[in-house]
Amino acid sequence: MATNGTNSTNGTNGTNGAQKSAHRFDPDFTQAVIDNMGPKTTPRNRQVLGALIRHIHDFSREVELTIDEWMTGVHFINAVGQIYGDSNKTRNEAHRISDVLGLESLVDEIAHKIVSEGELDPTSSSILGPFWSPNAPFRNIGGSIIQDGVPPNGRVTKMWGVITDMTTGKPIPNAVFDIWQASANGKYDFQDPDNQSPNNLRGKFRADNEGRYWFYCLHPTAYSLPQDGPSWDLLTLMDRHPMRPAHIHIMVTHPDFQGCTTQLYPNDDPWLTTDTVFAVKPDLVVDFKPLKGDATATLELEYNVFLAPKGYKGKL
Amino acid sequence: MATNGTNSTNGTNGTNGAQKSAHRFDPDFTQAVIDNMGPKTTPRNRQVLGALIRHIHDFSREVELTIDEWMTGVHFINAVGQIYGDSNKTRNEAHRISDVLGLESLVDEIAHKIVSEGELDPTSSSILGPFWSPNAPFRNIGGSIIQDGVPPNGRVTKMWGVITDMTTGKPIPNAVFDIWQASANGKYDFQDPDNQSPNNLRGKFRADNEGRYWFYCLHPTAYSLPQDGPSWDLLTLMDRHPMRPAHIHIMVTHPDFQGCTTQLYPNDDPWLTTDTVFAVKPDLVVDFKPLKGDATATLELEYNVFLAPKGYKGKL
Numbered sequence: 001m002a003t004n005g006t007n008s009t010n011g012t013n014g015t016n017g018a019q020k021s022a023h024r025f026d027p028d029f030t031q032a033v034i035d036n037m038g039p040k041t042t043p044r045n046r047q048v049l050g051a052l053i054r055h056i057h058d059f060s061r062e063v064e065l066t067i068d069e070w071m072t073g074v075h076f077i078n079a080v081g082q083i084y085g086d087s088n089k090t091r092n093e094a095h096r097i098s099d100v101l102g103l104e105s106l107v108d109e110i111a112h113k114i115v116s117e118g119e120l121d122p123t124s125s126s127i128l129g130p131f132w133s134p135n136a137p138f139r140n141i142g143g144s145i146i147q148d149g150v151p152p153n154g155r156v157t158k159m160w161g162v163i164t165d166m167t168t169g170k171p172i173p174n175a176v177f178d179i180w181q182a183s184a185n186g187k188y189d190f191q192d193p194d195n196q197s198p199n200n201l202r203g204k205f206r207a208d209n210e211g212r213y214w215f216y217c218l219h220p221t222a223y224s225l226p227q228d229g230p231s232w233d234l235l236t237l238m239d240r241h242p243m244r245p246a247h248i249h250i251m252v253t254h255p256d257f258q259g260c261t262t263q264l265y266p267n268d269d270p271w272l273t274t275d276t277v278f279a280v281k282p283d284l285v286v287d288f289k290p291l292k293g294d295a296t297a298t299l300e301l302e303y304n305v306f307l308a309p310k311g312y313k314g315k316l
Numbered sequence: 317m318a319t320n321g322t323n324s325t326n327g328t329n330g331t332n333g334a335q336k337s338a339h340r341f342d343p344d345f346t347q348a349v350i351d352n353m354g355p356k357t358t359p360r361n362r363q364v365l366g367a368l369i370r371h372i373h374d375f376s377r378e379v380e381l382t383i384d385e386w387m388t389g390v391h392f393i394n395a396v397g398q399i400y401g402d403s404n405k406t407r408n409e410a411h412r413i414s415d416v417l418g419l420e421s422l423v424d425e426i427a428h429k430i431v432s433e434g435e436l437d438p439t440s441s442s443i444l445g446p447f448w449s450p451n452a453p454f455r456n457i458g459g460s461i462i463q464d465g466v467p468p469n470g471r472v473t474k475m476w477g478v479i480t481d482m483t484t485g486k487p488i489p490n491a492v493f494d495i496w497q498a499s500a501n502g503k504y505d506f507q508d509p510d511n512q513s514p515n516n517l518r519g520k521f522r523a524d525n526e527g528r529y530w531f532y533c534l535h536p537t538a539y540s541l542p543q544d545g546p547s548w549d550l551l552t553l554m555d556r557h558p559m560r561p562a563h564i565h566i567m568v569t570h571p572d573f574q575g576c577t578t579q580l581y582p583n584d585d586p587w588l589t590t591d592t593v594f595a596v597k598p599d600l601v602v603d604f605k606p607l608k609g610d611a612t613a614t615l616e617l618e619y620n621v622f623l624a625p626k627g628y629k630g631k632l
Contacts, residue, residue, distance in 0.1 A: 045553050047379055059371040070414070081393065107383055238353040
């Protein structure tokens with residue numbers, strides 16, 4: 001016969017010690033889920049997924065998540081992937097959700113901290129974002145990434161600097177300086193096929209024998225994240241604005257050095273302190289200066305990059 | 317001029333006290349993300365999303381999540397929604413991921429605990445799962461949910477019992493007993509359109525004036541979760557089997573009572589202790605008995621359901 005009616009639900013006997021269970025729910029449930037992992041789970045997967053399960057469960061117990069709220073979350077997660085469709089092949093909504101929750105910035109901090117916990121620091125990293133392209137072409141040093149003409153309200157900037165070994169102060173010849181940026185309408189090339197050709201406002205430059213680079217780009221423009229879809233719904237729930245401060249993305253690499261992916265922000269941008277993806281760091285805020293005597297540009301930006309040699313661990 | 321090179325990254329000055337920061341990363345970052353929520357955020361959203369952000373960040377710092385691992389997670393979340401497509405309109409992968417991680421069972425425990433923390437307990441709840449249909453038809457009491465004929469290996473069961481007010485012991489006339497189950501091939505109607513018509517093995521029955529219900533169904537069959545897609549990838553990473561023990565889903569409701577959604581498990585099922593969605597509870601394990609003298613069924617299952625009146629809070 002069924003044992004129904006006399007309910008001996010697990011969870012009512014929370015007598016396994018206060019340390020193990022600071023809540024009134026089954027003190028053994030979460031560990032049972034974690035321990036269900038089999039012997040062929042790799043040690044790292046066991047660590048990462050075990051911690052993930054524990055934090056998801058702790059979160060749910062802490063707020064006493066209701067069934068309706070959980071179901072809202074299920075629909076939300078499904079919607080994140082569903083927005084990627086025939087008309088949205090370039091949309092990476094899970095990446096954007098990560099950014100809005102500060103997760104990409106945090107993961108970047110973790111990676112950067114592991115590299116840089118020494119006495120010397122390389123140039124600060126910042127998040128990659130969803131708009132980097134592996135297909136950006138090499139351009140000649142001194143060239144321009146403005147391939148489609150200067151857009152209305154565009155301000156041409158001569159950007160230049162030196163890429164240096166942070167441990168020796170010596171320049172790094174042949175370092176690759178990869179830059180990408182939105183146009184003056186706040187859109188990247190592949191978001192804006194009607195106005196921009198592929199690789200407009202993208203390019204790679206190889207530093208000269210003195211580690212120097214220089215080229216023309218635009219003064220960057222602040223823009224909004226998309227105002228539709230799950231990330232917009234989440235921002236709305238949190239009563240947050242969708243603005244990123246104006247920024248230039250750069251990725252500087254060399255085979256003998258640890259690469260640096262980062263972003264640079266004009267120091268007069270109004271969104272610096274409330275960047276909706278939390279990617280601003282003090283040493284990444286820069287000063288665009290008026291430039292005289294250049295036929296192409298009206299502004300200049302000097303930016304010097306400091307890289308750590310591969311294997312450099314600082315004091316670790 | 318740029319301030320590059322002299323790196324004053326936030327995070328290197330972790331001097332806000334050990335309580336606030338038991339780790340070596342920026343002690344203020346997570347609170348800054350949470351505090352970015354605006355004044356129009358509802359108090360509950362602030363609580364839930366604030367805790368979610370804190371646990372996601374704590375998880376990432378605890379395991380020192382790498383950029384590659386984070387990116388793997390981004391692709392995984394995108395894939396969850398993307399599997400829902402033209403050929404998969406009934407697939408709810410986020411729901412299944414929740415189940416595999418024990419989250420739906422935990423949320424069910426939380427809801428049930430809030431209802432039942434009194435001296436009396438209603439019938440234990442269990443997870444809804446992704447296969448309930450709002451469109452199941454009412455059938456006449458004593459009828460059968462086996463609409464498409466008994467499948468090979470199917471064992472017809474007469475299921476019967478009484479639905480009772482747990483506080484008074486009195487029957488609940490007109491309570492609705494909603495049942496759904498997979499066929500003997502382990503598939504629900506809408507997973508199996510070639511073999512099953514819509515609403516095969518589903519039905520609602522209205523209890524009589526003595527709170528009694530009875531009808532014919534199948535002895536349930538254990539089945540595997542889908543062996544493709546993100547949930548299968550996750551199970552594989554965790555070296556876990558994809559099996560659910562055999563079960564019958566029921567949902568019992570009445571306007572004056574708190575509804576009960578649960579599942580019943582044959583006591584001889586080999587997967588009871590390792591259910592891949594962690595939904596088995598002791599009082600839901602039942603005994604199917606041989607039945608003599610019934611022209612339709614060879615087995616019987618008595619199951620009595622105890623409901624709490626609306627507003628009943630026990631000792632709370």
